[in-house]
Amino acid sequence: MTAPLRLLRTAAAFLGLALAMLLFACSGSPSREEQATRVPGVTDDVVLVGSSLPLTGHASYLGKQTLFGALAYLNAVNDAGGVAGRRIKVLDLDDGYDPPRCVANTQRLIVEERVFCLFSYVGTPTTVKIIPLLEEARVPLVGSFTGADALRTPFRRYIVNVRPSYYQETAAAVDHMVTDLGLERVAVFYQYDAYGFDGLRGTEMALRARGLAPVARGSYIRGTMDVEEGISRILEANSRAIVMIGTSGPCAKAIRLARSKGYDGLFYAVSFVGADEIARILGPTDDTPFVMSQVVPPPGLPESEALLSGVVEYAQLLSRYFPEERPNLVGLEGFINAKVLVEGLRRCGRELTRERFLDAIESIQSFSVGIASPVSFAQNRHQGLERVYFTRLEGGTFHLVMDWPGLRRALEAAPATAGAR
Numbered sequence: 001m002t003a004p005l006r007l008l009r010t011a012a013a014f015l016g017l018a019l020a021m022l023l024f025a026c027s028g029s030p031s032r033e034e035q036a037t038r039v040p041g042v043t044d045d046v047v048l049v050g051s052s053l054p055l056t057g058h059a060s061y062l063g064k065q066t067l068f069g070a071l072a073y074l075n076a077v078n079d080a081g082g083v084a085g086r087r088i089k090v091l092d093l094d095d096g097y098d099p100p101r102c103v104a105n106t107q108r109l110i111v112e113e114r115v116f117c118l119f120s121y122v123g124t125p126t127t128v129k130i131i132p133l134l135e136e137a138r139v140p141l142v143g144s145f146t147g148a149d150a151l152r153t154p155f156r157r158y159i160v161n162v163r164p165s166y167y168q169e170t171a172a173a174v175d176h177m178v179t180d181l182g183l184e185r186v187a188v189f190y191q192y193d194a195y196g197f198d199g200l201r202g203t204e205m206a207l208r209a210r211g212l213a214p215v216a217r218g219s220y221i222r223g224t225m226d227v228e229e230g231i232s233r234i235l236e237a238n239s240r241a242i243v244m245i246g247t248s249g250p251c252a253k254a255i256r257l258a259r260s261k262g263y264d265g266l267f268y269a270v271s272f273v274g275a276d277e278i279a280r281i282l283g284p285t286d287d288t289p290f291v292m293s294q295v296v297p298p299p300g301l302p303e304s305e306a307l308l309s310g311v312v313e314y315a316q317l318l319s320r321y322f323p324e325e326r327p328n329l330v331g332l333e334g335f336i337n338a339k340v341l342v343e344g345l346r347r348c349g350r351e352l353t354r355e356r357f358l359d360a361i362e363s364i365q366s367f368s369v370g371i372a373s374p375v376s377f378a379q380n381r382h383q384g385l386e387r388v389y390f391t392r393l394e395g396g397t398f399h400l401v402m403d404w405p406g407l408r409r410a411l412e413a414a415p416a417t418a419g420a421r
Contacts, residue, residue, distance in 0.1 A: 002164045006115055007381075022321050030221070031361060039116065039276045039352060039353050039354070039355075040114040040115065040116055040139075041113075041114055041115040042086070042116050042352050043086075044085075044086070045082075045085065045086055045087060046086055046087050046088075046089050047083070047087070047088050047089070047116050047167075047345065047352070048089050048091060048114075048115050048116055048117050048335065049088065049089070049090055049091070049115055049116055049117050049119040049142075049341070050090075050091045050092075050093070050105075050106075050109030050110075050113060050115035050117075050119065050120065051067065051070075051090060051091070051092045051093070051118065051119050051120050051121060051131075051164055051377050052067060052090065052092075052093045052094075052095045052101075052102045052105035052109065052118075052121055052126070053067060053093075053094070053095060053120065053121060053122040053123075053145075054094065054095060054096050054097040054123065054126075055067070055092070055096075056094055056096050057096040057097050057098075057218075057223075058097065058223060058247055058249055059096075059097035059122065059123060059247055059341075059353065060096075060139055061248065061273070061274055061277045061330070062122050062123075062145060062214065062247075062274055062277075062290035062330055063097075063108030063290065064227075064327070065090050065095075065123045065328055065330035065331040065334065066120050066122050066145050066330055066333065066334035067090075067092055067332065067334060068205065068322045068325050068334065069314065069330070069331030069332060069334030069335040069337075069338070070090070070119070070120050070143075070334040070335060070337055070338040071090065071317065071321065071322075071338075072314065072317040072318045072320070072321045072322060072331075072335060072338075073314075073317060073335050073338040073339060073342070074090065074171065074338050074341075074342070075317070076087050076286065076317050076319045076320075076321075077338075077342055077394055079289040082348050083135035083342060083345040083346050083395070084345070084346070084348070084350045084352070085350070086345075086352075087340070088341075088345070090095075090119065091109065091113055091115060093105040093108070093109065095126055096336060097122075097123050097125070097126060098126070099125050099126050099129045100123070100129075100293065101126075101144050102123075102126035102127070102129060102130060103129050103130060103133070104245070106118065106130045106133050107133065110133065110137050110139055112398055115139070116139065116352075116354065116357075117140040117354065117357065118130075118134070118139060118141040118171055119141070119142050119143060119144055119333055119337070119341060120140070120142070120143050120144065120145065120337050120338075121141065121144040121145070121146070122144070122145040122146070123145070123146055123192045123195065123272075124146045124147075124148040124150075124193070124195035124198060124272075125193045125194045125195055125222065125244075127141075127144050127148065127151065128148055128150045128151065128194050129203065131150065131151070131156070131159070134158045135155075135156065135158060136160050138158060138354060139158060139160060139354065140159075140354055140357060140358055140361075141159050141160065142160045142162075142337065142340060142341050142344070142361075143160065143161070143162045143163075143334075143336075143337025143338075143340055143341065144159075145163070145272070145333060145334070145337075146166075146195070146272065146332070147163060147164060147165040147166035147167070147168070147169060147198070147270070147272070147295075148165070148166065148194065148195065148198050149165055149166070149198055149201075149202075149269070150257075152165055152382075153382060155380055155381075155382065156364060156382070157358060158358070158383075159210055159382060160340070160344075160358075160361055160382050161231075161375070161382055161383040161384065162333075162336060162337050162340050162383070162384045162385055163230045163271075163295040163296075163333060163383075163384075163385055164295050164383070164385055164386055164387070164388055165200075165202075165383070166198050166199050166202050166204065166270055166272075166279050167201075167202040167243075168331075168386070168388055169202070169270045169271060169293040169295070169388055170202035170203045170205075170206055170243065170270065170293075170337065171202065171205070171206040172293060172388045172390075173203075173206075173243065173268050173291070173293050173390075174186070174203060174206035174207055174210070175206070176291075176304065176390065177213070177241050177266070177268065178210055178212070180404035180405070180407075180408060181241075181266065181404065181407060181408045181411060182408060183240045183241040183265070183266060183411070184240075185215045185237075185238065185239045185240045185241070186203070186207060186212070186214055186215065186239060186242075186243060187214055187215050187216040187217065187218070187234040187237055187241070187243070187247070188200050188203050188204075188214045188218075188242075188243045188245065189217075189218050189219070189220075189227075189230055189231060189234055189242055189244050189246065189251075189254055190217070190218075190219050190243075190244075190245040190246065191218065191219065191220060191221075191222050191245060191247065191250070192219040192221050192222065193222045194220060195222075195245065195272065196222075196245045196246065198245075199243070199270055199271070200214075200217065200245060201247030203243050203245075203323075207389065208297060213236045214243075215238070216233055216234045216236070216237035217233070217234075218230030218231055218232070218233040218234045218237055220246065220250050220254075224250070224421040225249060225250055225253055227253050227254040227257065228251050228257065229253045230254070231257050231258055234258075234342060235258060235261055235263055235297070236294045239265060240265040240411075241265055241267075241268060242258070242263075242265065242266070242267050242268070243268050244267060244268065244269040244270070244273060245272075246269075246273060247272070247273060247274070248273055248274045248277040248278040248281060249271050249281065251278060251280050252278050252281040252282055255267055255288055255290070256282075257280065257401070259288060264289075264414040265289070265411070265414075266289045266290075266291065266411060267288060267289065267290045267291070268290075268291045268292070268293075269291075269292045269293075270292070270293055271291070271292065271293055271294050271295050273292065274329075274330055275292050275294065275298070275326065275328075275329050275391060276326075276328040276329060276330070276398075279393060279396055279397060279398060280395070282396075283396060284395060284396030284397075285396070286393065286396070287406070288393065289392075289410065289411060289414075290393040291390055291391065291392050291393075291401060291407075292390070292391050292392075292393075292398060293388050293390055293391075294329055294388070294390070294398075295333065295356065295385060295387075295389070296329055296332045296333050296336065296371055296387040296389070297311060297371055297372060297389055297400070298329055298389075298391055298398055298399070298400065299311045299314060299327035299328065299329070299332050307366075307372040308370050308371055308372065310335075310336065310339075310368075310369050310370015310371050311327075311370060311371065313335075313370055314331070314332050314335045314370075315327040316328060317335075318331060320336075329398075336375075336385075338376060339370075339375075340361070340364070340367075340369070343360075343364060343367060344357050344358075344360045344361040344364070344407045345357065345360075347360035347361075347363060348360050349420075350387075361377055361382075362375045362378060362379050362382075363377075364376065364384070365377075365378075367384075372387060373385055373386065373387040378401055392407065
């Protein structure tokens with residue numbers, strides 16, 4: 001689809017939302033008393049929340065696992081009686097990681113379905129497009145699977161982030177690359193959209209703070225596997241570390257292509273790439289020096305603090321409600337998002353409104369979700385977690401990085417032939 005057509009579709013969706021809200025306000029004519037007591041998405045026994053996320057397409061792994069993780073916790077809460085006597089129902093719509101579809105889904109959720117709040121959206125290019133809709137309709141969005149700065153700066157009351165930002169991920173990664181691994185020739189391979197630009201900016205800012213800059217930049221178009229030109233530009237620059245801001249398929253292809261041309265430096269990827277999925281694509285025999293940042297500890301690994309209660313609880317509930325799924329990082333993040341949603345609802349009790357819910361979220365301080373870091377919010381801070389973890393691909397599985405000096409020795413032992421052989 002061409003860029004002008006995308007813009008037209010997005011503009012039409014915004015216009016449709018405004019018109020629908022106007023018609024809704026002018027029709028039905030409930031009494032003032034009814035309007036005062038009627039809260040969208042809330043009945044005596046149900047709270048309806050809505051989610052738009054990729055359930056098909058090249059980012060579907062992220063969408064599905066986020067949803068499975070969230071539902072594992074919400075199903076358990078509902079089976080125990082719900083929150084204040086209300087069950088939590090999730091209406092999930094597929095957007096295929098396509099921004100116009102996400103906008104249309106959000107319009108439907110707010111206007112037609114009248115959800116109480118939005119929940120666990122997935123992806124930067126999709127989620128940033130709905131910011132005007134949230135602020136116009138004053139509908140909260142809780143726990144998106146994206147570290148986009150646009151959802152954090154400037155402060156937005158109706159957006160509740162749980163995970164750390166991409167700026168935090170890339171800043172911590174650059175610190176390890178330069179300080180612990182002695183790597184200063186850093187390149188960036190990124191998806192050419194809002195997500196990729198965010199990761200690129202974060203990397204550039206972190207390098208600039210050390211008097212450095214990317215030695216090369218290469219990109220690919222979202223939704224394609226056309227990585228050849230971008231990765232070739234990077235290899236020509238003799239980089240020793242490649243920062244990857246993309247999705248699992250294109251990033252895996254770029255890694256294989258770089259390795260086939262003799263690249264033996266470090267690959268690093270942000271959490272959105274999806275550790276378990278890219279490990280599956282690369283296969284168990286791949287020995288690529290590959291590090292990823294994560295915003296939750298990897299479930300199922302003893303050295304990952306997996307004995308923490310939240311990680312164990314996630315694995316148990318996932319097994320109960322989705323027995324065919326294996327615990328993974330993406331699902332654990334969705335699980336934690338659901339815990340934050342439920343805690344906000346619990347603090348409201350039966351007197352539930354959107355504004356009271358946001359006030360309740362802002363009252364959460366040092367709330368344990370069962371991982372190493374507690375969740376805290378404030379009136380001017382709507383990001384609950386700050387800690388960034390690092391994992392390394394070993395034997396087809398990502399393990400917590402416990403030995404940065406050992407990784408440095410391994411990289412220094414490799415021949416410095418970053419270009420084609």
